[in-house]
Amino acid sequence: MIAEVIVDVAAHPIDRPFDYAIPKNVEVLAEPGMRVKVPFGNRKVLGFITKIKETSEFDPKRLKPIHELMDVVPVLNEELLKMAQWMKEQTVCFEIDALQVMVPAALRAKYEKRFVLNAALDEIAAPLRPYFEKRSFIRLQDAVDVYSLLKQEMEKGNILADTDIQQQTAVKKVRMIHIADSTEKLESIDIRANAKQQLKLMEYFLENAGRSIESSQLQKEANVSLPTIYSLVEKGAAQISNMESYRDPKLLTAIEQKSSLKLTGAQQLAFDSIESALNTPKTFLLHGITGSGKTEIYLQTIDQVLKQGKEAIMLVPEISLTPQMTIRFKERFGDQVAVLHSGLSAGEKYDEWRKIQRAEVKVVVGARSAIFAPFQNLGLIILDEEHESSYKQDDSPRYHARDMAIWRSEYHNCPVILGSATPSLESYARAQKGVYELLVLEKRAKDQPLPDVHIVDMREELRTGNRSMFSVQLADAIRDRLEKKQQTVLFLNKRGYSSFVLCRDCGTVMQCPNCDISLTYHRSSETMKCHYCGYDERVPKTCPECESEHIRFFGTGTQKVEEELAKLVPEARVLRMDVDTTRNKGAHEKILSAFGEGKADILLGTQMIAKGLDFPNITLVGVLSADTTLHLPDFRAAEKTYQLLTQVSGRAGRDILPGMVFVQSYTPEHYAITLAKDQLYEPFYEQEMAMRRASGYPPYYYVVNIQFTHEDLMTVAEYADQTVRYLKSHLSPNTLIIGPSASLIARVNNRYRYQCLIKYKKEPKLTDTMQQLIKIHRTEWLKKGATLSIDMNPTSVM
Secondary structure (H helix, E strand, O other), X not given: OEEEEEEOOOOHHHOOOEEEEOOHHHOOOOOOOOEEEEEEOOEEEXXXXXXXXXXXXXXXXXXXXXXXXXXXXXXXXXHHHHHHHHHHHHHOOOHHHHHXXXXXXXXXXXXXXXXXXXXXXXXXXHHHHHHHOOOOEEEHHHOHHHHHHHHHHHHHOOEEEEEEEXXXXXXXXXXXXXXXXXXXXXXXXXXXXXXHHHHHHHHHHHHOOOOEEEHHHHHHHHOOOHHHHHHHHHOOOEEEEEEEOOOOOHHHOOOOOOOOOOOOHHHHHHHHHHHOOOOOOOEEXXXXXXXXXXXXXXXXXXXXXXHOOXXXXXXXXXXXXHHHHHHHHHHHHHHHEEEEOOOOOHHHHHHHHHHHHOOOOOEEEEOHHHHHOOOOOEEEEEEEOOOOHHHEOOOOOOOEHHHHHHHHHHHHOOOEEEEEOOOOHHHXXXXXXXXXXXXXXXXXOOOOOOOEEEEEXXXXXXXXXXOOOOOHHHHHHHHHHHHOOOEEEEEOOOOOOEOEEEEOOOOOEOEOOOOOOEOEEEOOOOEEEOOOOOOEEEOOOXXXXXXXXXXXXXXXXXXXXXXXXXXXXXXXXXXXXXXOOOOOOOHHHHHHHHHHOOOOOEEEEOHHHOOOOOOOOEEEEEEOOOOOOOOOOOOOHHHHHHHHHHHHHOOOOOOOOOOEEEEEEOOOOOHHHHHHHOOOHHHHHHXXXXXXXXXXXXXXXXXXXXXXXXXXXHHHHHHHHHHHHHHHHHOOOOOEEEEEEEEEEEEEOOEEEEEEXXXXXOOOOHHHHHHHHHHHHHHHHHHHOOEEEEEEOOOOOO
């Protein structure tokens, strides 16, 4: 038997399957989707079996044998192996990168494979019993002679395949104490009169005869130490075993079950449309204004899917949304829910993934990578806030979760729901063309009115002498909410204290020495940091250029807003939520639950608070600067601004209390701001589409962004120039090639950055040309220190 293996070597000539002989003793176990250790050159590397066949075009005598199976059951199923090949074409990446992104980080490590006894010793085949007499498992390498017998017992469920990982994220084991069930036996055990701890424990044993209890719990309940327990175990009063246990993400414990809510007429229509298409590969765009009850439709549709015996994937864009969304799913579906997001430890992630792989759960809630959950019988995939750019991966493979979801829906014949109050222009254009089915929710679920949105012209504030970051109206509204014991959300699209540090005498701005970007001042540590390469330094006392002492901080960051708030409303309890305050594990949940419990009056934050938050007591939302994203040199700038303003204003007035929103701007007449005021999506869509048509950007054209980096400016410019000439000679005349030009931030981490854009409507030669370009880069340019990255359909071109 021959295995085709994709090896873990990211190089262009090696991005193909290699044939390896499967040793006779593992033939019965080897399956596609398993990881293997194989000889490659003079070393051993990890690989994935993608196919098993009878013959090879190469001389069988020259084929190297697989060195070791890394798994006893496949980690990737047939579907995910096919998906990896499709990703390779679509995202122009190496197949190994696509395969690696599908398995949890805990599986990219050192392992010990083993078979674990899952039945009484006398229930398994006699030749196997000696292997399990001393302990309940047998290592893979010790079982070479009995593979076929083990396989038979695994099919009966008497033996389980397990992976013991030689690292921190091993399978979690707990020590169980099994108390003897015979009180006569316990009473017959001889204990010295002065062994008071043992006597105390024996009393406990007699009261709890036959009980199995975790040793840490026993120590607490009986108030004894571990050596005391061991002493009685040696005397035969109890037995010890190690039992596998899942790590439980803390926020998911002790959640009471809740039943479904009654749907409104509009919700019912949307639900009926989706329910009638549950076994078809159809894509729905659920366009519902903020607070219109999209989540309830998701929950009830998933309920229908579970009744069919199928599984569902629910994707959310932000890690900060996951706790709230997970709680709602746990309330409805209990232990059938697994959670996958970057806030979990590697061990917790691995345990959640194993629950999915073992079919112990039916629903996955998670961020982008949860789209690869190894379900075998998918019935529904949902992307909430489908417009979010976080669904696109930044590094190779640069996949978009929406594309993966649609591919899986076609494989499983199941629908995809893309939900958003502010759909991406591409999705809405597809819905207008009939590629997706459009479902609309025009009213809020509880019939509350949309919040009153007031656009404040900050130029007028300056003219009247108000130099504060709070307009008079917003400051008054904050004070009013404090008096009424209601909550406020303040949104600023930046972190840190100030945007930059400047000398007022000579105009010098403190720059990062490694990147072409100004350093950001962080008040808490009195440092200036680069948010691109991580460089930091102390704030200078004098200007490094002219030695003036007039160093000032300009711009506004979340830390500075926090300080200004303390002056404006000193009595207010403020919680800040940005990248700096949420570095630690569980920080998102702590901040949000504290705010939800009313332990703070004001929640101040960056993008992560703009969407998904659903707290009844929020009646005021303040957007401190609507212009932050509006004037970026990016074709999606207006779209992102509109989406952000609509989402953040949707946090107010979601319950009985009416909501109010203040949007502060220096360009209040811009259509992205004026149309976000009343959540007028269709007029915004028409106007933005006209702009895109005129400038030739998506959805009218597809775009590819190619970026080059090198330590030498002239070298990177030369490679970019060569590439543009190559593209012009190989692509159709109708395809537009823009550039090359320096990237918006022309230098990051001491590497200069150039880019070029390809715009096309139809380009049959695109994939081949991109593959050839990577080949040239890998064989020639890479040796000279140049890097090249290709982003198909980028979310940003900066």
